[in-house]
Amino acid sequence: MRNKYLAVPYVVWMAVFVVAPLVLVVVYAFTARDGGLTLSNFTSMHQYVGVFGNSFLLALIATAVCLAVGYPMAFLLAREGERIRQIAIMLIMLPMWMNFLLRTYAWMSLLEDTGLINRLLSLLHLPTLHMINTPGAVVLGMVYNFLPFMVLPIYSVMEKIDPKVIEAAQDLGADSVTVFRRIILPLSLPGVLSGITMVFIPSVSTFVITQLLGGSMTMLLGDLIQTQFMGTAYNPHLGSAIALVMMLLVLVCMAIMNRFGEGEEGAVML
Amino acid sequence: MSKELIRLTDCVMKFDDEVVLDHLNLYINDREFLTLLGPSGCGKTTTLRIIGGFQRPTSGDVFFDGVRINDVPPHKRKVNTVFQRYALFTHMNIFENVAFGLRIARTPESEIKRRVEEALALVNLPGYGKRSVNALSGGQQQRVAIARAIVNRPQVLLLDEPLGALDLKLRKDMQIELKKIQQQVGITFIYVTHDQEEALTMSDTVVVMNAGKIQQIGSPEDIYNEPKNAFVADFIGESNIIDGLMHEDFVVGMYGRKFPCLDQGFQPGEQVDVVIRPEDIDIVPVDQGQLTGTVTEVTFKGMHYDIIVDFRGFKWLIQTTDYSPVGERIGVKIDPDGFHIMHKSAYSGMFGDYSSYSAEYEELNEEAPEGDGDEK
Structure with missing residues (x-):
């Protein structure tokens, strides 16, 4: 029975910091400034369809790029020797230990019109590029910041694939393409799914990256919600409603993905 | 005696500076049940892996049916392997596991169905096709691994301590069953074990190995009754x-x-x-x-x-x-x-x-x- 009491702090924690805020968000979303019940927060949301679309599109692109870069990286890494793996994993993790804001500021000074890259280009008498405050810069920021979250789960699943299973497939006549398609890819799917989840969710709700690298040109959901709480358009009721709708949309995305990976082992949901 | 199928000539295998196989010479006849027997680290698994194509000897040659196959990758060899811990494909059901090799060979669907069911019946698992690999006991997984290999009708089946993970009673049953399967399908079995009783029960020929060298080759009776040296006498019984x-x-x-x-x-x-x-x-x-x-x-x-x-x-x-x-x-x-x-x-x-x-x-x-x- 002691076990029961050990769980108390966690239950209290969850209640106070997870369940209660969620309830508050729901309450705010369905009420007006005067405290009366209303659906107007949701009905007025249609004006932000563009923001929703942009957010999901950019997050999707960032996730796709992360997958395209991260999967081969994880694949190659899983075949390396112990030493190289350790060093590579450390290099992948290293930026994560540096402050998130600082990392993004660094990109700012690289991408600016008078930034490092452009100065280098003009030094070489090449035409300069406008990079900062574009959707591309935002995607770059997302990819840079969230790539480890794609690589690491895929790597950890790939590393656990028994080399004997690969040998068994070769033994049964599979060449390297077939081994990858029929064995490695399906067995690494759980890692891919959790990698997608872990990149997509922070990407879709980020506001620091958009503010620093996207300027005022790219307004995403994170920025929209932020302005409802901190900015000039102060309206926590609308902000809560948007947050709620975003949460639902993300849940729908995850549900679709889970259906996609059905029958696979491993937790996909965060 | 039937004709020779596999020959290893003067095979040396080194990992770094450790000599695992020391100038090994061995030939294996068609339709023979040959067992490589020896303690851990004697080189028996390495010998098997060389025949399977998973390892290339440091020096020496491997011949299959008179053709040198040192450079032939595993997926092009006419041998199939039953692995020590089965190495089944956990993301496929039993039918797909067994059908794997046939699908790669682009066998027609109707034939795949027939042959997979035949193979499952042969290993006493008829009608198990739809089940998940994870739902099987160790002995059943073992049978699936055997079915997955023999369904391709290889000329040689390599078995790497296939019964090592089973309990004693099941192991004895499987020994008899394996011998039966070998006689039914009429192909060469090369079997690796450290269990002398297993070797004596099933084999036509036993190859006793130690420290990368062959100590004695002979029938189970020869090996038991006429051991060549103290190692063999002590290891067998x-x-x-x-x-x-x-x-x-x-x-x-x-x-x-x-x-x-x-x-x-x-x-x-x-x-x-x-x-x-x-x-x-x-x-x-x-x-x-x-x-x-x-x-x-x-x-x-x-x-x-x-x-x-x-x-x-x-x-x-x-x-x-x-x-x-x-x-x-x-x-x-x-x-x-x-x-x-x-x-x-x-x-x-x-x-x-x-x-x-x-x-x-x-x-x-x-x-x-x-x-x-x-x-x-």
Whole structure:
């Protein structure tokens, strides 16, 4: 029975910091400034369809790029020797230990019109590029910041694939393409799914990256919600409603993905 | 005898500086059940992996049906493997596991269905196709692994300690079943094990290996009855190995006495190793014994007693159904066919003394499943 009491702090924690805020968000979303019940927060949301679309599109692109870069990286890494793996994993993790804001500021000074890259280009008498405050810069920021979250789960699943299973497939006549398609890819799917989840969710709700690298040109959901709480358009009721709708949309995305990976082992949901 | 199918000539395998196979020469006949038998790290798994194509010998050649196949990758060889821990595809059901090789060979769907079901029936798992691999017991997974390999109708099936993970009872059943399957499908089986009983039960030919070298090749009867050196005598069954002197043909001397035996062809006066199997020794009253000794240990084994008897400081193991209490003086009698005489070898003096009986027994019974040393 002691076990029961050990769980108390966690239950209290969850209640106070997870369940209660969620309830508050729901309450705010369905009420007006005067405290009366209303659906107007949701009905007025249609004006932000563009923001929703942009957010999901950019997050999707960032996730796709992360997958395209991260999967081969994880694949190659899983075949390396112990030493190289350790060093590579450390290099992948290293930026994560540096402050998130600082990392993004660094990109700012690289991408600016008078930034490092452009100065280098003009030094070489090449035409300069406008990079900062574009959707591309935002995607770059997302990819840079969230790539480890794609690589690491895929790597950890790939590393656990028994080399004997690969040998068994070769033994049964599979060449390297077939081994990858029929064995490695399906067995690494759980890692891919959790990698997608872990990149997509922070990407879709980020506001620091958009503010620093996207300027005022790219307004995403994170920025929209932020302005409802901190900015000039102060309206926590609308902000809560948007947050709620975003949460639902993300849940729908995850549900679709889970259906996609059905029958696979491993937790996909965060 | 049927024709030769696989030949390894002068194969050397080195990992870094460690020699795992030391100039191995071996040929394997078509439709033969051949077992590579030896302790962990003796090179038997490496030999199998060379035949399967997963390892390339450092030097030496591998021939299949007269063609050199050193450079042929595993997926192009006409052999299939049953792996030690089955290595089933956990993301596929049993049908798809078995069908894997056939699908790669682009076999028509109707034929795949028929052959997979045949293979599953052969390993006693008819109708299991839809089930998940994870829902099977170890013995059943083993059968799926066998079905997955033989469904491709390979000319050779390689089996790497396939029964190592099963419990004793199941292992014995599977031994008989494997032999049956081999006779039914009529192909060559190359079987790797450290379990001498398994080797003797199933094989046509046993290859005893140690330290990267072949110690003896022969039928199970030859290996047991006519071991070539002390290593083989000790590894296959229990043996008392005593220093002896060959006086002349059919007469061997031990403990300063002469004993009639059936062996010949040794130099008169040659120093030899004398092997006496524990079951070939009869206990008789002291005055009728060829030798007399003192019982120092008795262990009940179910079908018999293991009795350790001290003969002037050298301890023998005797297996008998007659109980003798510890401390009793007994006589023993050995028939001429109970002696087996071997030339002295590098292994002389290393085996066959039961002074450290209990320790050795434990080691024999609990020989670990193939460790890392053999799996490189």
